[in-house]
Amino acid sequence: MTSTDQNKPKTSNQTVIDWVEKMARMTRPDSIYFCDGSEREKEQLTAQSFTTGELEPLNPQKLPGCVLHRTAPNDVARTEGLTFICTSVKEDVGPTNNWMSPPEAYKKLAAIFEGSMSGRTMYVIPFIMGVPGSSFSKIGIELTDSIYVVLNMRIMTRMGQVAWNELGDSSDFTRCLHSKADLNMERRFICHFPEDNTIWSVGSGYGGNVLLGKKCLALRVASHLSQREGWLAEHMLILGLEDRQGRITYIAAAFPSACGKTNLAMLIPPVTQPGYRVWTVGDDIAWMRIGPDGRLWALNPEAGFFGVAPGTSKQSNPNALKTVRKNTIFTNVVKTPEDMVWWEGLDGDTPAEGIDWRGKPWTPSSGHPGAHPNARFTAPAFQCPCISPEWENPQGVPISAIIFGGRRAHLAPLVYQSFNFQHGVFVGATMASERTAAQYGKLGEVRRDPMAMLPFCGYNMADYFQHWLSMGQKVSKAPLIFHVNWFRTDDKGEFIWPGFGENVRVLRWIAERCAGADRAQARQTPIGYIPSDGALDLSGLDIPQGTIEELLRIDTEAWLAEVAELRKFFFKFGARLPAEINAELDALEQRLRR
Ligand code: OXD
């Protein structure tokens, strides 16, 4: 940046200026730059990052506007063990969060932030989570010493002048402070202070830890705020399923990480399902409020996708591939000799050689993946071929169904519907995923992940269940709640449901249940309603009848064992667990024993 650009606030908001100065006295940057979000700013920052190596250019003809970044090898994923919620009362964060007292956390992190930006520029990034002028939206300001963060925030949020304008003189913004410091894992902390509307992240350069609008603000801090203000901040995709008559049913869906949320949000129905179409509203986060019509309305607060690259292919997600052809930041992927990007699972030939995610020469016989398994793309949502025309509607979209998903090899059927909203909250609270070979931990081990919010709920999860239950009391036209499992396997461990585009068949049954359509018949089982014979449209799918029965089978013994495990899990929450959750668990057990 030129010296005239530096130190010139693009806001006259005194609260902002005072806070920036205070943080700068601690972090001691050489200069301070207030971002305006302009094209010129982007070009200058990109050029500057090429000179330092923070970013690398890619093939300008084939990947216009795209760049490559590599993180430090010890800094490739969210670090849940180093993530804290800092509230005055420990019990307020519950048994599933790490806690530190605010004075201790501020002191500990201040010692690391002290002088951490010296020799660097502090960038001041104003951003909106949500769309300008929407009652859903929240404003944040992130201070960072990383150009990678600035350029990512530029894609993931509405950033720059638009946010300065939206903020005006208000002091109502989330104070986000980030420094890479020395990227030392021993001095890495991601601390949330929901009572102060503040987030401090130090020692990391990985997106999930440092793009503070995303997991930190839009989920952890927002969940705390939403409990107080009577709305929901959820780890959910939002999609619109268009049917043959052109009617669109909006669905919000929560899945644990690595269960294909981005793929489902961008699904392309197979040719055997003509006339159906999926529109993407969001792939990761949904903010939901009760509208004047008594329905639940959802808005995606983000403006881009921060998706996992490995496994993204023409089969799994052709729309994502089209989205990332331009203006995309690739992180920790392989760079080929043609300055193209590559990752494991991408279609076409594996490059004979390249530079791997660590920046080292790589060939397919190197004996390790070229792209990190958590390599990412950051791409603007508007570039997605199936982006919903409603995605920036300040009112959001009306939600007819909520889906909770899990990865269970044998337990959960392909799909079931809860009996009512309260039972649906219970179904969400029982969500779980079994670890796969690609993940840390013991194979097959079950990780309980209620509503896929385990790493993202910024307060006591027992209170969070209560909040969901009370939203159910307030919403007069509650969405129907479903559970899906695409990952059932046979004795050999092979998936028995084809998944991907074929999942539209399940979405159709869900939408038809919401519309009360005749063909969407259901059968009552102890765990909920499952599709009756013939209710799922399986035309053109070559699946033996026995497999369909297996996909929908409810194994009473296995479910009773699950009930016992759930009792242990819920016991952790003590007396704060809502009585309704225990009552639902007892009722499930009784139905299973009947
Ligand atoms: C994500 C996650 O990165 O859920 O979206 O981990």
Ligand code: MN
């Ligand atoms: Mn996520």
